[in-house]
Amino acid sequence: MDPSDETPSYCPAPAAPAGRVPGPPYADCLECGKPTEYGVATPGVVLCPVCEWQDAQRTACSG
Known part of the structure; x- marks a missing residue:
């Protein structure tokens, strides 16, 4: 099977996590x-x- 024949994934790529900001002060x-x-x-x-x-x-x- 040729790699170009593969169907795209039905699941979208996970969203990139929000940028982590170093502390302190730390959020609650x-x-x-x-x-x-x-x-x-x-x-x-x-x-x-x-x-x-x-x-x-x-x-x-959650299915």
Whole structure:
């Protein structure tokens, strides 16, 4: 099979993660309010490592 004959993927490439801004000061988690590993100027939703992991578990099983 010629590589040029391959059909494109049905799933789009994952979005690039927002740029991580170093801290301190560190942003508070939007779920639980604990400090995160992200600086306060980091764009987008910032979660602490525990909430990030739990969110990944929820979205991984959402089908």
